[in-house]
Structures are given as structure tokens and as C-alpha cells.
Amino acid sequence: MALPVDLRRCQVLGLAGTSCLALGGETAGALPARELLAPSSPQAVLGLVGVYFGLVLLTAAWVLLGRLVRGGDPPTPRALLLVLAVWAAPLLIAPPLFSRDVYSYLAQGAMVDARMDVYAHGPARLGGPLAEEVAPLWQHTGAPYGPVFLAVAAALSALTRGELPAGLIGMRCVALCGVALMAAALPRLARHSGADPAAALWLGALNPLVLLHLVAGAHNDAIMLGLLGVGLVAALGRRPVLAAVLVTLAALVKAPAALGLAAVLVLQLRSGRRPVAAVLTTAAASAATTVTATAVAGTGYGWIAALDTPVSPQNWALTSLLGRATRALLETLGSDLAPLAVPVWHALGLVVTAVALAVIWWRLRPRPVYALGLSLAAVAAFGPAIRPWYALWGLFLIAAAAPSTSVRHRTAAVAGVLALAVLPDGGPADPGRLVLAVCGGALAVVVLWQARLAASAPAVPVRTA
Numbered sequence: 001m002a003l004p005v006d007l008r009r010c011q012v013l014g015l016a017g018t019s020c021l022a023l024g025g026e027t028a029g030a031l032p033a034r035e036l037l038a039p040s041s042p043q044a045v046l047g048l049v050g051v052y053f054g055l056v057l058l059t060a061a062w063v064l065l066g067r068l069v070r071g072g073d074p075p076t077p078r079a080l081l082l083v084l085a086v087w088a089a090p091l092l093i094a095p096p097l098f099s100r101d102v103y104s105y106l107a108q109g110a111m112v113d114a115r116m117d118v119y120a121h122g123p124a125r126l127g128g129p130l131a132e133e134v135a136p137l138w139q140h141t142g143a144p145y146g147p148v149f150l151a152v153a154a155a156l157s158a159l160t161r162g163e164l165p166a167g168l169i170g171m172r173c174v175a176l177c178g179v180a181l182m183a184a185a186l187p188r189l190a191r192h193s194g195a196d197p198a199a200a201l202w203l204g205a206l207n208p209l210v211l212l213h214l215v216a217g218a219h220n221d222a223i224m225l226g227l228l229g230v231g232l233v234a235a236l237g238r239r240p241v242l243a244a245v246l247v248t249l250a251a252l253v254k255a256p257a258a259l260g261l262a263a264v265l266v267l268q269l270r271s272g273r274r275p276v277a278a279v280l281t282t283a284a285a286s287a288a289t290t291v292t293a294t295a296v297a298g299t300g301y302g303w304i305a306a307l308d309t310p311v312s313p314q315n316w317a318l319t320s321l322l323g324r325a326t327r328a329l330l331e332t333l334g335s336d337l338a339p340l341a342v343p344v345w346h347a348l349g350l351v352v353t354a355v356a357l358a359v360i361w362w363r364l365r366p367r368p369v370y371a372l373g374l375s376l377a378a379v380a381a382f383g384p385a386i387r388p389w390y391a392l393w394g395l396f397l398i399a400a401a402a403p404s405t406s407v408r409h410r411t412a413a414v415a416g417v418l419a420l421a422v423l424p425d426g427g428p429a430d431p432g433r434l435v436l437a438v439c440g441g442a443l444a445v446v447v448l449w450q451a452r453l454a455a456s457a458p459a460v461p462v463r464t465a
């Protein structure tokens with residue numbers, strides 16, 4: 001398919017960005033333990049600079065693409081899907097980036113395949129090469145994921161026989177399936193919500209967070225969001241049983257997707273179905289799916305208790321930050337209440353989340369997809385743990401159902417900032433590496449500025465003899 005010149009430029013600029021990300025990740029990414037380099041080594045330094053150079057190029061391409069989408073002759077959804085495929089291509093062969101969670105997935109899948117209780121024990125119980133790749137923080141922590149994802153991880157473990165390279169490729173393919181479902185659902189959700197399908201794809205599928213964390217990072221949030229998206233499409237198409245099944249499967253990957261059942265229920269009520277029948281249909285389909293999926297996976301119901309998996313001490317969730325600040329203040333004052341500061345703030349965050357959900361659903365009952373997006377955003381914002389890719393929970397549906405351009409602009413700004421928030425190896429930041437990251441981004445800005453000046457310079461006439 002021939003692309004317009006401006007769209008082709010966006011495609012090439014974004015491809016250059018993801019190519020730099022992939023190349024830089026070869027030395028600065030979340031590499032297997034035996035391949036890790038010292039952060040001060042020349043290769044790691046160059047890789048870190050290259051990753052942030054590419055990240056700024058990718059973000060610039062995404063912003064320029066957004067201008068085209070809002071222009072007088074916007075690209076079609078089909079053209080945008082082609083751009084997404086081109087941008088994602090280099091990341092398919094890159095090492096894991098921005099997180100080491102994919103190693104935890106593989107170790108947990110191997111544990112399920114070996115008939116270990118993955119909810120009672122951490123990867124340390126498995127031992128061996130896979131467990132060694134898991135971050136020390138999670139070595140003795142049970143899995144917080146549902147039986148659907150663990151069944152997929154166990155099947156992948158059996159298929160790859162525990163080989164790390166094959167497992168990484170397989171887990172990335174699983175994430176790509178989720179991204180494909182997201183991209184398929186977004187235009188349909190946008191049309192039902194009265195939004196522009198192209199704008200929904202630009203914000204919900206082509207934004208840097210999807211490429212960095214769902215494709216390059218291979219997070220299981222991709223499968224959760226993909227199943228949630230197609231479930232909502234089924235609900236809008238008046239197939240409530242199928243919708244409840246798909247949304248429940250999404251929740252059995254990661255629990256926040258369970259909020260989607262509220263949207264399924266509201267959409268049934270909007271279609272004229274009686275409340276009792278709608279509730280019974282949704283509850284029965286969800287319960288049957290949960291029981292069947294759990295039986296097939298063979299993991300039991302330990303995931304319910306595992307939802308309180310400890311959060312990282314370095315977590316920068318709002319309630320965690322406020323809790324640590326309060327604890328430090330109380331320790332300075334010599335108060336015995338200091339140990340209670342973080343739990344109290346976490347509990348307060350849950351209360352605020354519950355109130356926010358009640359207000360959102362009361363005010364936005366006529367727009368259940370948008371209400372669900374805001375609800376998931378509130379869960380991510382006020383919960384005790386947050387990572388940049390958690391923002392995609394709400395962003396995905398806000399992209400499809402946002403009522404105004406200003407909402408999309410604010411959501412896009414949040415996505416752009418969060419794209420810069422994590423180092424490519426997934427580890428904590430230090431001043432030296434922050435400086436290198438800033439240098440890489442600044443170099444990209446200089447290159448883009450010079451390219452713009454060169455493109456806008458008047459042509460010099462060629463004199464002939």
C-alpha cells in the first residue's frame with residue numbers, strides 16, 4: 001500500500017527510533033544475567049545513550065503522526081496499522097527492555113509445568129537458570145497473576161523445554177497477540193463510542209508505552225487488554241455471554257480487568273435487558289469461566305490471596321511515596337506510629353479509589369467504555385503499586401471513547417512523560433545514568449532540529465555556465 005509522503009516520513013522516523021532502541025538494548029537492556037555489562041562499561045554507556053536517542057525519535061514520530069491524524073486528510077486505520085507493524089519490527093528481535101518481568105513469567109510458567117504451587121512459593125523454589133534471571137526482590141514472592149496467564153506460561157515452558165532464548169521469543173509472541181487484539185478492538189470501540197477510529201489507534205496502539213512495554217517488554221498486560229477490548233466489542237454487539245467470558249479471561253490474566261464486567265452489565269441494561277436477567281447472565285458466565293479456566297490450568301485459587309503481593313521498596317506510586325515521606329517524618333519526631341504510615345496511606349488509597357469508581361460510574365453511566373477507562377486509570381493511580389505500563393490500563397479505553405480532543409491531548413502528554421520514566425535495564429536510576437539518558441535524548445533533539453532547519457532552508461539555485 002502506497003503511503004502519503006508525510007505518513008512515510010513518520011514511518012521512517014519511528015523506524016529509526018525503534019531501531020536505535022533495539023541496538024542500544026543489546027548492551028543496555030534487561031539482558032540475561034550472564035550477558036549483563038557493568039553500567040560504566042563503554043558498551044553499556046553507548047547503549048544507554050542510544051536507547052534514549054531512539055526513544056526521543058520515536059516520540060517525535062508519534063507526535064508528528066498525531067498531527068496528521070488531526071489534519072484535513074487523516075490516514076486510514078489500515079495505514080496506521082501498517083505504521084505500527086513497521087515501528088514494532090526492530091523490537092521483535094531486541095532483548096527485553098525496561099523491565100525484567102518477562103523472566104519472572106518464564107520462571108513461573110516452569111513452576112506450573114513442574115506442578116509447583118506458584119502462589120505459595122517464589123521462583124527460588126524452582127532453582128536453575130530461569131530462577132537466576134528473576135530479580136532478587138521477587139525470588140521468594142508468589143505470582144500475582146491469574147490461572148489463564150499461568151496456563152499460557154506453563155504451555156510455553158513445556159514447548160520451549162525451559163530454554164531461555166526460545167522462552168523470550170515465545171513470551172514476546174504472546175504479548176504481540178495481545179497487541180493485535182488491542183489494535184483490532186480499538187476502531188470498533190471508537191465507532192460505537194462516536195470517536196474517530198484513526199485517533200483511537202494513534203493514542204491507544206501506536207503510543208510509545210505500547211511499543212516500549214508491551215512489545216519490547218513483553219508484559220502480560222497486553223493479553224489482559226486485548227481480551228478486555230474484544231470482550232467489550234462483543235458486549236457492544238449484544239453478545240453478553242461471550243463478552244462476560246472474554247472479560248473474565250482478561251481478569252484471570254490480571255485482576256483489574258474484572259472491572260470490565262461492570263461495563264458488560266451496563267451495556268446489557270442500555271439495550272433494554274431486565275436488571276435481574278443481566279446480572280444473572282453476567283455472573284453465571286463469569287463464574288463458569290473462572291471455574292473452568294482454573295480447573296484447566298490446575299493452579300487452584302491461590303491467586304486471590306496473592307493479590308496482596310508485596311510492592312517494591314522503590315515503588316513510586318502516589319500512596320507509597322506519601323507513606324514513605326510520612327514514615328520518615330514520624331521517625332524524625334520519634335513517634336511509634338512510623339511503621340503504620342505506609343499501610344495507612346495504602347488503605348487511604350483504596351478508599352479514594354472506591355469513591356472515585358462510584359463517582360465515575362454514577363456520572364458516566366451512558367458512556368460505559370469511557371467510565372471503565374477512567375476507572376482503570378484511577379486503580380493504577382491510587383493503588384499501592386504502579387509502573388509506567390499500568391497507565392495503559394486506562395489509556396487504552398480512554399483512547400477509544402474520550403469525549404473530546406482535550407482529553408486525548410492530556411492523556412497523550414501523560415503517555416509521553418511516562419515513556420521516559422524507566423531505564424532500559426529496568427533497574428533503579430542513579431545520577432550518572434540519568435545524565436547519560438538526558439544526553440541521548442538531547443542529542444536526538446539536536447538532530448531533529450537540524451533536520452528541520454535543513455528541510456525548511458530555501459533551495460540554492462544551481463548556476464550553469
